[in-house]
Amino acid sequence: MSAALFDHVLGLADDALVSAQRMGWWISRAPELEEDVALANIGLDQLGQARTLLDYAGRVEGAGRGEDDLAYLRDDREFRNVWLVERPQTDFGVTVARLLVFAAYQSELYAALSRSTDATLAGVAGKAVKEVAYHLDHAARWVVRLGDGTDESHARMQAALEAEWPFVDELFTPADAGLVEQGIAADPAGLRPAVLDRVAAVVGEATLTLPEVAPAVGGGRRGLHTEHLGYLLAEMQHLARSHPGATW
Amino acid sequence: MNRDWPLWEVFIRSRRGLSHGHVGSLHAPDAEMALRNARDLYTRRSEGVSIWVVPASEIVASSPDERDSFFDPAGDKVYRHPTFYDVPEGVQHL
Numbered sequence: 001m002s003a004a005l006f007d008h009v010l011g012l013a014d015d016a017l018v019s020a021q022r023m024g025w026w027i028s029r030a031p032e033l034e035e036d037v038a039l040a041n042i043g044l045d046q047l048g049q050a051r052t053l054l055d056y057a058g059r060v061e062g063a064g065r066g067e068d069d070l071a072y073l074r075d076d077r078e079f080r081n082v083w084l085v086e087r088p089q090t091d092f093g094v095t096v097a098r099l100l101v102f103a104a105y106q107s108e109l110y111a112a113l114s115r116s117t118d119a120t121l122a123g124v125a126g127k128a129v130k131e132v133a134y135h136l137d138h139a140a141r142w143v144v145r146l147g148d149g150t151d152e153s154h155a156r157m158q159a160a161l162e163a164e165w166p167f168v169d170e171l172f173t174p175a176d177a178g179l180v181e182q183g184i185a186a187d188p189a190g191l192r193p194a195v196l197d198r199v200a201a202v203v204g205e206a207t208l209t210l211p212e213v214a215p216a217v218g219g220g221r222r223g224l225h226t227e228h229l230g231y232l233l234a235e236m237q238h239l240a241r242s243h244p245g246a247t248w
Numbered sequence: 249m250n251r252d253w254p255l256w257e258v259f260i261r262s263r264r265g266l267s268h269g270h271v272g273s274l275h276a277p278d279a280e281m282a283l284r285n286a287r288d289l290y291t292r293r294s295e296g297v298s299i300w301v302v303p304a305s306e307i308v309a310s311s312p313d314e315r316d317s318f319f320d321p322a323g324d325k326v327y328r329h330p331t332f333y334d335v336p337e338g339v340q341h342l
Contacts, residue, residue, distance in 0.1 A: 032253065034274055034285040041288050138284065 004176040006060045007080060008185050009121070010070070011221055012109075013053035013106060016080035017071060018229070019102060020046035021236050022089050031092060038138060042099070045131040049124065056120050072240035076230050077223040084167040086229045093153075095159030098143040101164060103136035104198040105171045106139065112186035121184065140202045147206025154207065161203065162211045169215035171195070255304040256282040258289075260296035268300050274300075 023043030030036035037185040054067040089095045110132060113125035172192045180186035203210055219225070238242060239248070253275035259268035271290050278281035282301040291299065310318055322328070 007329045032275060034289060036278065038285065041292065061330070139282070 001053075001113050002060055002062070005118075005184065007221075008055055008176055008179055009053055009057040009060060012121075013057055013070075013081040014079045014122040015085055015102075015106075015165045016046040016053065017050035018079070018081045019230065020044070020050060021232055023087060023095075023129045025088075025090070026095065039095070042135050042138065044128055045128075045135065049131070052124050056124070066164070068240065071152035072237045076188075076225050076233055079223065079225065079229060079233070080221055080227075081229075082167070082170045082173075082220040083218055083226055084164065084171060086226060086232060088228060090225040091156075091160060093146060093156045094163055096139050096146070096159040097157070099135060099139035100143050100202060101168055101195075101199055103132050103139055104195045105188075106132040107136055107198065108191040109186055109188065112191065115183075116186070117159055117183035126138045136198070143202055143208070143226065144206040147203070158208050162213065165211040165213050166216040168196075170220060173218065173221050229247075253277050256286075256301045257287045257304050257307060258282075259300040259302070260286075261298040262296055264297065268298065273294070273304060274301075275322055 020043045023039050023046065026039040026043075027036060030039055051067050054070045058065045058067060058070055084098060089098055107129065110125040111128040113121050114129055115123040116125065142159060146153040148154070149157075172188045172195075174189045175185040175187050179200070180187045200210055254277070255273055256276055256279075257269050257273050260271045261268045274282065274285050274289055276285050279301060283299060286299045286301050290296070
Protein backbone atom coordinates (compact mmCIF):
# COMPACT_ATOMS: atom_id res chain seq x y z
CA MET A 1 0.00 0.00 0.00
CA SER A 2 2.80 2.43 0.74
CA ALA A 3 3.96 2.22 -2.90
CA ALA A 4 0.51 3.32 -4.08
CA LEU A 5 0.45 6.12 -1.49
CA PHE A 6 3.96 7.23 -2.49
CA ASP A 7 2.85 7.43 -6.12
CA HIS A 8 -0.32 9.30 -5.25
CA VAL A 9 1.41 11.89 -3.06
CA LEU A 10 4.05 12.38 -5.79
CA GLY A 11 1.27 13.14 -8.26
CA LEU A 12 -0.14 15.85 -5.99
CA ALA A 13 3.35 17.23 -5.26
CA ASP A 14 4.61 17.21 -8.86
CA ASP A 15 1.52 19.02 -10.19
CA ALA A 16 2.22 21.81 -7.71
CA LEU A 17 6.01 21.80 -8.21
CA VAL A 18 5.98 21.89 -12.02
CA SER A 19 3.24 24.53 -12.06
CA ALA A 20 5.27 26.64 -9.62
CA GLN A 21 8.31 26.40 -11.90
CA ARG A 22 6.26 27.54 -14.90
CA MET A 23 4.78 30.41 -12.86
CA GLY A 24 8.30 31.50 -11.96
CA TRP A 25 9.05 32.06 -15.66
CA TRP A 26 6.87 35.19 -15.45
CA ILE A 27 9.04 36.88 -12.85
CA SER A 28 10.43 40.01 -14.56
CA ARG A 29 8.32 39.25 -17.67
CA ALA A 30 4.72 39.94 -16.57
CA PRO A 31 2.84 42.72 -18.38
CA GLU A 32 2.82 44.90 -15.24
CA LEU A 33 4.98 44.97 -12.13
CA GLU A 34 1.93 44.29 -9.96
CA GLU A 35 1.05 41.17 -12.00
CA ASP A 36 4.65 40.04 -11.75
CA VAL A 37 4.31 39.88 -7.96
CA ALA A 38 0.85 38.29 -8.14
CA LEU A 39 2.06 35.41 -10.34
CA ALA A 40 5.17 34.97 -8.20
CA ASN A 41 2.99 34.77 -5.06
CA ILE A 42 0.84 32.12 -6.70
CA GLY A 43 3.92 30.14 -7.77
CA LEU A 44 5.32 30.36 -4.24
CA ASP A 45 2.04 29.09 -2.76
CA GLN A 46 2.27 26.09 -5.10
CA LEU A 47 5.92 25.58 -4.23
CA GLY A 48 5.00 25.52 -0.54
CA GLN A 49 2.39 22.83 -1.19
CA ALA A 50 4.91 20.84 -3.23
CA ARG A 51 7.57 21.00 -0.50
CA THR A 52 5.29 19.67 2.22
CA LEU A 53 3.97 16.95 -0.07
CA LEU A 54 7.43 15.89 -1.29
CA ASP A 55 8.66 15.74 2.28
CA TYR A 56 5.71 13.49 3.10
CA ALA A 57 6.28 11.35 0.00
CA GLY A 58 9.86 10.81 1.14
CA ARG A 59 8.68 9.65 4.56
CA VAL A 60 6.07 7.33 3.00
CA GLU A 61 8.74 5.80 0.77
CA GLY A 62 11.03 5.30 3.76
CA ALA A 63 14.22 5.22 1.67
CA GLY A 64 15.74 8.31 3.22
CA ARG A 65 14.93 10.66 0.36
CA GLY A 66 13.99 14.22 1.36
CA GLU A 67 12.15 16.96 -0.52
CA ASP A 68 15.32 18.15 -2.30
CA ASP A 69 16.26 14.64 -3.44
CA LEU A 70 12.79 14.13 -4.89
CA ALA A 71 12.62 17.55 -6.54
CA TYR A 72 16.14 17.69 -7.96
CA LEU A 73 17.34 14.15 -8.47
CA ARG A 74 14.47 12.44 -10.29
CA ASP A 75 14.34 12.20 -14.09
CA ASP A 76 11.25 13.02 -16.11
CA ARG A 77 9.99 9.42 -16.22
CA GLU A 78 9.80 9.48 -12.42
CA PHE A 79 7.62 12.61 -12.33
CA ARG A 80 3.88 12.06 -11.85
CA ASN A 81 2.47 15.45 -12.86
CA VAL A 82 -0.21 15.94 -15.52
CA TRP A 83 0.56 17.39 -18.95
CA LEU A 84 -1.54 20.49 -18.25
CA VAL A 85 1.11 22.03 -16.01
CA GLU A 86 4.31 21.01 -17.81
CA ARG A 87 3.95 22.74 -21.17
CA PRO A 88 5.41 26.24 -21.64
CA GLN A 89 3.13 29.14 -20.77
CA THR A 90 4.74 32.14 -22.40
CA ASP A 91 1.39 33.61 -23.48
CA PHE A 92 -0.45 35.52 -20.76
CA GLY A 93 -3.85 34.27 -21.97
CA VAL A 94 -2.63 30.68 -21.81
CA THR A 95 -1.29 31.31 -18.31
CA VAL A 96 -4.59 32.56 -16.92
CA ALA A 97 -6.66 29.96 -18.83
CA ARG A 98 -4.48 27.18 -17.40
CA LEU A 99 -4.54 28.67 -13.92
CA LEU A 100 -8.34 28.87 -14.09
CA VAL A 101 -8.58 25.15 -14.84
CA PHE A 102 -5.82 24.10 -12.45
CA ALA A 103 -7.01 26.24 -9.52
CA ALA A 104 -10.61 25.05 -10.03
CA TYR A 105 -9.32 21.46 -9.94
CA GLN A 106 -7.11 22.09 -6.89
CA SER A 107 -9.97 23.85 -5.08
CA GLU A 108 -12.20 20.80 -5.37
CA LEU A 109 -9.32 18.39 -4.78
CA TYR A 110 -8.07 20.04 -1.60
CA ALA A 111 -11.61 20.52 -0.28
CA ALA A 112 -12.12 16.76 -0.64
CA LEU A 113 -8.64 15.91 0.69
CA SER A 114 -9.17 18.05 3.79
CA ARG A 115 -11.52 15.23 4.87
CA SER A 116 -8.91 12.53 4.10
CA THR A 117 -8.34 9.80 6.68
CA ASP A 118 -4.62 10.51 6.19
CA ALA A 119 -3.83 13.23 8.74
CA THR A 120 -0.91 14.72 6.78
CA LEU A 121 -2.84 15.00 3.52
CA ALA A 122 -5.81 16.48 5.38
CA GLY A 123 -3.53 19.03 7.01
CA VAL A 124 -1.81 20.10 3.79
CA ALA A 125 -5.14 20.32 1.98
CA GLY A 126 -6.80 22.31 4.77
CA LYS A 127 -4.12 24.98 4.51
CA ALA A 128 -3.88 24.97 0.72
CA VAL A 129 -7.60 25.32 0.12
CA LYS A 130 -7.47 29.02 1.08
CA GLU A 131 -4.46 29.61 -1.16
CA VAL A 132 -6.02 28.08 -4.25
CA ALA A 133 -9.28 29.97 -3.66
CA TYR A 134 -7.24 33.13 -4.25
CA HIS A 135 -5.54 31.63 -7.34
CA LEU A 136 -8.95 30.80 -8.77
CA ASP A 137 -10.22 34.31 -8.06
CA HIS A 138 -7.16 35.85 -9.72
CA ALA A 139 -7.43 33.67 -12.82
CA ALA A 140 -11.20 34.14 -13.09
CA ARG A 141 -10.93 37.93 -12.97
CA TRP A 142 -8.36 37.95 -15.78
CA VAL A 143 -10.32 35.50 -17.93
CA VAL A 144 -13.47 37.63 -17.58
CA ARG A 145 -11.56 40.87 -18.14
CA LEU A 146 -9.85 39.60 -21.29
CA GLY A 147 -12.72 37.47 -22.60
CA ASP A 148 -15.24 40.26 -22.17
CA GLY A 149 -12.75 42.94 -23.25
CA THR A 150 -11.79 44.06 -26.73
CA ASP A 151 -12.26 42.00 -29.91
CA GLU A 152 -8.58 41.10 -29.87
CA SER A 153 -8.43 40.13 -26.19
CA HIS A 154 -11.60 38.05 -26.64
CA ALA A 155 -10.13 36.17 -29.61
CA ARG A 156 -6.83 35.54 -27.85
CA MET A 157 -8.49 34.41 -24.63
CA GLN A 158 -10.67 31.98 -26.60
CA ALA A 159 -7.59 30.69 -28.43
CA ALA A 160 -5.83 30.17 -25.09
CA LEU A 161 -8.77 28.21 -23.75
CA GLU A 162 -8.76 26.02 -26.88
CA ALA A 163 -5.02 25.42 -26.44
CA GLU A 164 -5.41 24.21 -22.84
CA TRP A 165 -8.62 22.26 -23.17
CA PRO A 166 -7.20 18.96 -24.52
CA PHE A 167 -5.24 18.67 -21.26
CA VAL A 168 -8.17 19.09 -18.87
CA ASP A 169 -9.29 15.48 -19.09
CA GLU A 170 -6.09 14.03 -17.63
CA LEU A 171 -6.76 15.79 -14.31
CA PHE A 172 -9.56 13.32 -13.72
CA THR A 173 -7.51 10.15 -14.18
CA PRO A 174 -8.86 7.71 -11.55
CA ALA A 175 -6.75 7.34 -8.41
CA ASP A 176 -5.67 4.01 -6.86
CA ALA A 177 -8.88 2.20 -5.88
CA GLY A 178 -7.44 0.97 -2.58
CA LEU A 179 -6.51 4.48 -1.47
CA VAL A 180 -9.93 5.85 -2.42
CA GLU A 181 -11.67 2.99 -0.57
CA GLN A 182 -9.79 3.76 2.62
CA GLY A 183 -10.67 7.43 2.37
CA ILE A 184 -7.02 8.42 1.96
CA ALA A 185 -7.20 9.73 -1.62
CA ALA A 186 -9.92 11.81 -3.22
CA ASP A 187 -10.95 10.16 -6.47
CA PRO A 188 -10.25 12.80 -9.14
CA ALA A 189 -12.86 11.24 -11.44
CA GLY A 190 -15.54 12.23 -8.93
CA LEU A 191 -14.39 15.86 -8.93
CA ARG A 192 -15.04 16.38 -12.64
CA PRO A 193 -18.60 17.85 -12.52
CA ALA A 194 -17.79 20.34 -9.76
CA VAL A 195 -14.54 21.45 -11.42
CA LEU A 196 -16.13 21.87 -14.84
CA ASP A 197 -19.05 23.78 -13.28
CA ARG A 198 -16.64 26.27 -11.73
CA VAL A 199 -14.80 26.73 -15.04
CA ALA A 200 -17.99 26.94 -17.10
CA ALA A 201 -19.40 29.71 -14.88
CA VAL A 202 -16.31 31.87 -15.47
CA VAL A 203 -16.13 31.06 -19.19
CA GLY A 204 -19.80 32.04 -19.55
CA GLU A 205 -19.32 35.33 -17.70
CA ALA A 206 -16.32 36.03 -19.94
CA THR A 207 -18.57 35.61 -23.05
CA LEU A 208 -16.28 32.75 -24.15
CA THR A 209 -17.26 29.29 -25.34
CA LEU A 210 -16.22 25.99 -23.76
CA PRO A 211 -14.08 24.25 -26.40
CA GLU A 212 -15.11 20.92 -27.82
CA VAL A 213 -11.84 19.21 -28.61
CA ALA A 214 -10.55 15.68 -28.24
CA PRO A 215 -8.50 15.08 -25.09
CA ALA A 216 -4.74 14.63 -25.35
CA VAL A 217 -3.31 11.16 -24.74
CA GLY A 218 -1.90 12.06 -21.34
CA GLY A 219 0.00 9.63 -19.17
CA GLY A 220 1.76 11.93 -16.73
CA ARG A 221 0.55 9.93 -13.73
CA ARG A 222 2.44 6.93 -15.21
CA GLY A 223 5.58 8.93 -15.91
CA LEU A 224 4.91 9.50 -19.62
CA HIS A 225 5.48 13.14 -20.47
CA THR A 226 5.69 15.64 -23.31
CA GLU A 227 9.13 16.70 -24.47
CA HIS A 228 8.72 19.96 -22.56
CA LEU A 229 9.18 18.46 -19.09
CA GLY A 230 12.79 17.46 -19.78
CA TYR A 231 13.77 21.05 -20.61
CA LEU A 232 11.95 22.34 -17.54
CA LEU A 233 13.75 19.86 -15.30
CA ALA A 234 17.11 20.63 -16.90
CA GLU A 235 16.73 24.25 -15.86
CA MET A 236 15.18 23.52 -12.46
CA GLN A 237 17.66 20.80 -11.47
CA HIS A 238 20.84 22.11 -13.06
CA LEU A 239 22.26 23.87 -10.00
CA ALA A 240 21.49 21.09 -7.54
CA ARG A 241 22.99 18.44 -9.83
CA SER A 242 26.10 20.46 -10.71
CA HIS A 243 26.88 21.13 -7.04
CA PRO A 244 25.60 18.09 -5.12
CA GLY A 245 24.83 18.85 -1.50
CA ALA A 246 25.58 22.57 -1.87
CA THR A 247 23.96 24.86 0.68
CA TRP A 248 23.81 28.62 1.03
CA MET B 249 -3.66 57.89 -25.37
CA ASN B 250 -2.14 57.10 -21.99
CA ARG B 251 -1.72 53.32 -21.85
CA ASP B 252 -0.38 53.25 -18.29
CA TRP B 253 -2.65 52.09 -15.51
CA PRO B 254 -3.61 54.88 -13.09
CA LEU B 255 -1.86 55.28 -9.73
CA TRP B 256 -3.52 54.27 -6.44
CA GLU B 257 -2.46 55.00 -2.87
CA VAL B 258 -2.67 52.11 -0.43
CA PHE B 259 -3.59 52.26 3.25
CA ILE B 260 -3.34 49.25 5.55
CA ARG B 261 -4.73 48.66 9.02
CA SER B 262 -2.26 46.37 10.71
CA ARG B 263 -4.65 45.16 13.40
CA ARG B 264 -7.98 45.90 15.00
CA GLY B 265 -8.13 49.13 16.96
CA LEU B 266 -5.44 50.90 14.95
CA SER B 267 -6.16 53.25 12.09
CA HIS B 268 -5.23 52.70 8.46
CA GLY B 269 -1.76 53.97 7.62
CA HIS B 270 -0.29 54.83 4.22
CA VAL B 271 2.07 52.10 3.03
CA GLY B 272 2.77 52.95 -0.60
CA SER B 273 1.25 53.09 -4.06
CA LEU B 274 0.61 50.85 -7.06
CA HIS B 275 -0.85 50.79 -10.57
CA ALA B 276 -4.18 49.17 -11.44
CA PRO B 277 -6.86 49.65 -14.11
CA ASP B 278 -9.72 49.79 -11.61
CA ALA B 279 -10.58 49.66 -7.89
CA GLU B 280 -11.20 45.93 -7.80
CA MET B 281 -7.79 45.08 -9.19
CA ALA B 282 -6.14 47.81 -7.12
CA LEU B 283 -7.41 46.06 -3.99
CA ARG B 284 -6.08 42.71 -5.14
CA ASN B 285 -2.74 44.14 -6.22
CA ALA B 286 -2.49 45.79 -2.81
CA ARG B 287 -3.10 42.42 -1.18
CA ASP B 288 -0.29 40.91 -3.22
CA LEU B 289 2.18 43.77 -2.82
CA TYR B 290 1.63 44.99 0.72
CA THR B 291 0.24 42.13 2.84
CA ARG B 292 2.61 39.29 1.86
CA ARG B 293 4.06 39.17 5.37
CA SER B 294 0.77 39.37 7.29
CA GLU B 295 0.97 43.15 7.57
CA GLY B 296 -2.73 43.81 7.66
CA VAL B 297 -6.35 42.94 8.35
CA SER B 298 -7.91 45.66 6.18
CA ILE B 299 -6.93 47.54 3.02
CA TRP B 300 -8.07 50.87 1.56
CA VAL B 301 -7.13 51.91 -1.97
CA VAL B 302 -7.66 55.49 -3.12
CA PRO B 303 -7.07 56.94 -6.61
CA ALA B 304 -3.96 59.10 -6.22
CA SER B 305 -5.63 61.77 -8.36
CA GLU B 306 -8.39 62.12 -5.73
CA ILE B 307 -6.00 63.06 -2.94
CA VAL B 308 -5.76 66.78 -2.20
CA ALA B 309 -2.36 67.58 -0.71
CA SER B 310 -1.05 70.68 1.01
CA SER B 311 1.48 72.59 -1.02
CA PRO B 312 5.11 73.01 0.08
CA ASP B 313 4.73 76.73 -0.83
CA GLU B 314 2.16 77.13 1.92
CA ARG B 315 4.30 75.50 4.56
CA ASP B 316 5.08 78.71 6.42
CA SER B 317 1.47 79.77 6.94
CA PHE B 318 0.20 76.22 7.46
CA PHE B 319 2.62 74.82 9.97
CA ASP B 320 4.98 77.40 11.44
CA PRO B 321 2.36 79.19 13.63
CA ALA B 322 1.95 75.99 15.69
CA GLY B 323 5.64 75.97 16.54
CA ASP B 324 5.56 78.32 19.53
CA LYS B 325 2.19 77.36 21.05
CA VAL B 326 3.60 75.24 23.83
CA TYR B 327 0.31 75.49 25.76
CA ARG B 328 -1.30 73.21 23.17
CA HIS B 329 0.75 70.32 24.48
CA PRO B 330 -0.55 68.55 27.57
CA THR B 331 2.62 69.20 29.53
CA PHE B 332 1.27 71.53 32.25
CA TYR B 333 -0.51 68.96 34.37
CA ASP B 334 0.78 67.17 37.44
CA VAL B 335 0.07 63.49 37.06
CA PRO B 336 -1.29 62.10 40.33
CA GLU B 337 0.73 59.25 41.71
CA GLY B 338 -0.46 55.76 40.82
CA VAL B 339 -2.41 56.75 37.71
CA GLN B 340 -1.40 54.38 34.98
CA HIS B 341 -3.51 55.07 31.91
CA LEU B 342 -3.45 58.83 31.45
